[in-house]
Amino acid sequence: MDVLVCGAGVAGAALAYWLRHHGFTPTVVERAPRVRAGGYAAGLRGEALDVLDRMALLERAEALDLRLGDTAMADEYAALPVAVRAGDLEILRDDLAGLLYQATRREVEYVFGDSIATLEQTVGDVRVTFDRGQPRRFDLVAGADGLYSRIRSLVFGPPELFVRHLGLYTAVFGLPGHFGTEEGGRVHRVPGKAAAVLGTRDGTRARAALHFASGPLAYDRDDAGQHKRIVAGRFADEGRLVRRLLEEMRGAKDLFFEANAQVEMHRWFSGRVVLLGDAGYCAASASGRGASQALIGAYILAGELAADGGHARAFAAYEREMRGFVAEHQHLGREGADQFFLGTPPQEGLDRTTAARPYLIRLKDYVPGFAAERPSPGRAAR
Template structure:
């Protein structure tokens, strides 16, 4: 019996997670990653609900907890820098109905890489440029590596997915503008309170600062924009200029934080957009994670959707000799969770558009309402089949 060969584009979260399960099922897996090395740091991602089950089944729970960010909660300041609301992480867990483990995107990617490097071929510093698929397989052209043929190709290469572009069409056909932009950078700062995320708001603008006891941390800028901005997502200089324009004449310590972000080596800027597609597969090509159904960083569901989608996609492929049938079952199972996360963004909490909205947010978070909502919330993992409880392939 010929071992199926699968190519995955993207080595962040969804790609290595899919590779983990495919390798366990006996597939021959190759991951191609555009970056020459795995990136460190990055924004914090939340592992909660069904994602906790996936991490546990991967045997990574202890490693994830060891590298988790210590974040006691959120603090919201007024215009003079005084604290108005203190919202502990325990209350966030009440609202989502689950334990919530926060870890940097880079740390999670490194854990997933370590769990797969001995079973998966990694190609760094390269990217997919062309796909030609027929009923039996996919011929892949790379920017640098000689072309190869695979039984299936999986795009896990994020919101700007090149696999999606090659197989489904231009990015603008699938991105949904949500009227917000954000920037993230690693900085050193003594502002804020250690192990808390400190928010400062102005109408339609927000700065969130997290730091540890040594002053190492992250700053996140978010701002509202009624219309899409025109810029090249690879042009960092233009992005920094857009960010400064958006926060011109801001108060508090924002000018100093902008300076720190501009000097950071890992500055990242993008829209808080969603990806919406009528289908996540075509022929022998499928998408997973942000490439298929990014719910926006404002949803807090990126890691949840990436890990559960990877688990379901690999699991269905392990149960079937037909990629087409497996892709259909994966999509049918994953779509309800994606729809739920697409419907709930939290920009009304993190970046209210008016002074009245800021006051209303503070009142809401100071009231018993979040606790009451939390008691009604629950997340079941019963819809995650245990694909590996019986022999596979």
């Protein structure tokens, strides 16, 4: 079947990988002109690492671990037993999305700089028009286009029906590498606001994360200049570290600015359209689990579609497998936001949330088997 995937982030690229692996023909459409840069670090644990292992991408992901600063340390980590290594992996979200894109770009059609304008479901297909491209027909459509999903709005209704704000906004942007050495781990915190510098262990890369409490704000999601003005206004006169960060933010090309919010829906599919990742069940960045949900959801959705029984059965089975997992993650997201309002430093709160052991999900061995022909070093053969 031909499947249109809306969104080239972690969820969309991972779904494209597994659809192609199972013999489908995925097409990925992405509104941005390229894979999006920026964003927070993604903490991956347990089953999410297992998915990367089955994609034969775990070693490359481990090499991007923010906690690893030099080759010797990476070699030492790779030699640890599986049970120890599977404990945690911290990777920048755009690094992870880039890794998945590179693993799929030769076998998957990516259409950048375009988005879905309308879609019409029929008994046998979905007829899609685009803002720029020619109309096309697909057997199925998957919305993996984030918190303010265009697919969700077209099929299920406007964002206000499903998006639940947690009273917190986050801005993240890249910094010169020396910030990781000079200021890495520094936190500035006052009531309702916090700023932190996140640096790799070797100090070669760094990012700033600024959080502030607020009710829902009205702004243009595509206007980075407006985002910068909002953040600068909230953090005016907040001390030396924040002044330096705001100066760097003015020239940042990779600013990520979004609310900590959750998506709550009674159903993630309608007819031939299904939602994946933040589009259907965002847990908020305060949960530290969004990327894990995306990887695991993509694996399960594609696997259920590959099994016999048709798309309606597959969508229902995917939702049954994921519901408890998502509910626990959303609980962690609310706890993470609460810690901010209780005065816990943002990274410490995220670390606490990430360290919690959530609902376990058993990954089925979907036909026709794993993509990897051999196990990663240090992992038992399957």
